[in-house]
Amino acid sequence: MFMKHGIAIGAILAVGLAAPAMARVDGDTITLGSSISLTGKYATNGLHTQRGYDFAVKTINEAGGVMVGGKSYKLAVKYYDDESTPARAAQLAERLIQQDGVEYMLGPYSSGMTKAIAPVSEKFGVPMIEAEGAARSLFTQGYKYLFAVLSTTDLYLPMAIEMAAASTDDPTKLRVAVAFEGDPFTADIRVGVLEKLEEYGMQVIADDQLPADLSDMSTTLTKVKALKPDMLIVSGHSKGAATAARQIDEMKVNVPIIALTHCEAAKVQEKFPKTAVGFMCPTQWVENISKSDKYFGSASDWNEGFKAEYGEFYPTTVPYQAAQASAAVIVWKEAFEAANSFDKDAVRDAISGVEMETFYGDIKFSAEGNNIAKPMFMRQIQADGSYKLIEGFDDMIFPRQVKY
Numbered sequence: 001m002f003m004k005h006g007i008a009i010g011a012i013l014a015v016g017l018a019a020p021a022m023a024r025v026d027g028d029t030i031t032l033g034s035s036i037s038l039t040g041k042y043a044t045n046g047l048h049t050q051r052g053y054d055f056a057v058k059t060i061n062e063a064g065g066v067m068v069g070g071k072s073y074k075l076a077v078k079y080y081d082d083e084s085t086p087a088r089a090a091q092l093a094e095r096l097i098q099q100d101g102v103e104y105m106l107g108p109y110s111s112g113m114t115k116a117i118a119p120v121s122e123k124f125g126v127p128m129i130e131a132e133g134a135a136r137s138l139f140t141q142g143y144k145y146l147f148a149v150l151s152t153t154d155l156y157l158p159m160a161i162e163m164a165a166a167s168t169d170d171p172t173k174l175r176v177a178v179a180f181e182g183d184p185f186t187a188d189i190r191v192g193v194l195e196k197l198e199e200y201g202m203q204v205i206a207d208d209q210l211p212a213d214l215s216d217m218s219t220t221l222t223k224v225k226a227l228k229p230d231m232l233i234v235s236g237h238s239k240g241a242a243t244a245a246r247q248i249d250e251m252k253v254n255v256p257i258i259a260l261t262h263c264e265a266a267k268v269q270e271k272f273p274k275t276a277v278g279f280m281c282p283t284q285w286v287e288n289i290s291k292s293d294k295y296f297g298s299a300s301d302w303n304e305g306f307k308a309e310y311g312e313f314y315p316t317t318v319p320y321q322a323a324q325a326s327a328a329v330i331v332w333k334e335a336f337e338a339a340n341s342f343d344k345d346a347v348r349d350a351i352s353g354v355e356m357e358t359f360y361g362d363i364k365f366s367a368e369g370n371n372i373a374k375p376m377f378m379r380q381i382q383a384d385g386s387y388k389l390i391e392g393f394d395d396m397i398f399p400r401q402v403k404y
Contacts, residue, residue, distance in 0.1 A: 024103035025073065025342050030066060032077045032332065033102030035092035035117060037109045040084025041214060044238040045265050045321050046109040049132055051313070052325025053077055053106055055306050060295060060329065066336045073336075075329070082108060086116035093120040102126070103344045106328060107148070109321070110237065111135035111185035118146045127335075127348040131328040132321060134284075135188040139368040147351050147369045149327045149360065153188035155376040156282045157233060159390070160259035161196045163280070163378070164231045166393035167257070172201035177229040177255075179208040179220045179244075181236040189235050189261070205229055214239040221251050231257040241266035249275035256399035265319040269385045278400030279381045285320040285360050286377050286389055293358040295330055302326065302359040317387060327360035 024031065034053065037046030057075045065072045078100060082089035089108055096102040097120070105121050107114055107130020114133025118141070121128040127145045136152045165171040176197055180186040190207075197204055205227050208220040214236050224232055232255045234244045241260050245268040248258070263269065263281035287303035296302040303318055306326075331354055336342070339350035355364045355373075362373035379387040380397060390396055 033096035048321040052322035056326035056329035177206035238265040252404035
């Protein structure tokens with residue numbers, strides 16, 4: 001069942017409840033499994049992801065479903081709430097496979113949860129297509145059953161640093177403060193950021209780890225106010241972005257360039273419209289790219305359709321987490337039909353051979369399972385709350401101009 005305002009297609013079961021085993025294909029229904037964060041610190045993005053999955057399942061089913069062996073099948077998703085806890089995510093992934101008989105997985109939200117689940121799907125030879133685990137380290141483990149539609153962490157913030165370098169004749173004089181959550185996703189982002197800063201010879205004057213609960217970064221921001229850097233970079237998922245924007249506002253932190261991941265997911269442009277002006281925000285997807293597919297049409301078509309279903313949650317910008325989740329479901333349809341089989345190894349091989357254009361962008365998997373065909377994008381929040389695509393320094397608001 002599709003629920004416009006609710007949580008799931010199919011069912012979300014409490015962990016303590018016994019669930020009957022189900023076949024990988026039951027009648028005319030193909031069941032995908034997903035352990036996903038519906039509570040805890042990743043719940044905001046977990047819900048974006050789930051809505052993206054559900055919207056794609058609904059759209060594909062209404063268009064005739066998945067054709068295998070000359071028969072049409074519907075897709076459904078069986079969800080469990082991993083409570084934003086890696087150990088729970090691994091436990092639930094094993095439950096989906098061992099107790100529920102699921103042989104096809106959709107990924108969780110975040111690199112940390114994906115890192116916990118990937119060894120489980122690998123152990124049982126169950127393919128997993130994920131849309132929310134970008135850490136480059138996920139694709140250096142030799143996994144054969146893990147595939148990701150999104151770009152990896154090394155592509156997130158280099159452009160913001162390049163724009164900062166373009167703001168001066170001598171980048172070595174730029175002083176930069178950075179703060180990261182410390183989970184697998186942000187740990188990988190930090191490595192890429194520090195490498196890029198070193199490439200330009202920029203000075204790192206603060207390198208902080210955010211508190212685990214992401215509820216307070218006043219210590220870092222107090223330091224930033226005292227040190228007066230030329231650039232501030234923060235990455236801590238949607239909760240971290242919301243905390244950063246709120247406390248930058250409360251503490252009246254004025255830095256010429258602020259780069260922040262997860263802007264859209266945290267709705268910083270809606271919650272903190274004054275402070276958010278000028279924020280540089282990396283994104284996996286933009287709704288006006290010239291990409292399309294036969295399922296959703298263009299990127300803007302997908303955006304309009306998704307907002308028609310979930311507009312009350314997204315009055316302005318749809319977060320990219322939802323778009324890439326829908327793209328993951330498209331890959332499942334393509335793989336089932338290419339394999340013309342439900343054998344999980346045949347389907348796994350079909351996934352590895354997918355090469356296609358979607359509304360989300362191009363998808364082609366490396367031997368390691370990451371998407372090597374799609375770039376990242378950089379956008380900047382404007383005075384009217386809109387996001388402007390930044391392709392060069394001349395496109396930027398610089399310096400960030402906020403008067404407290």
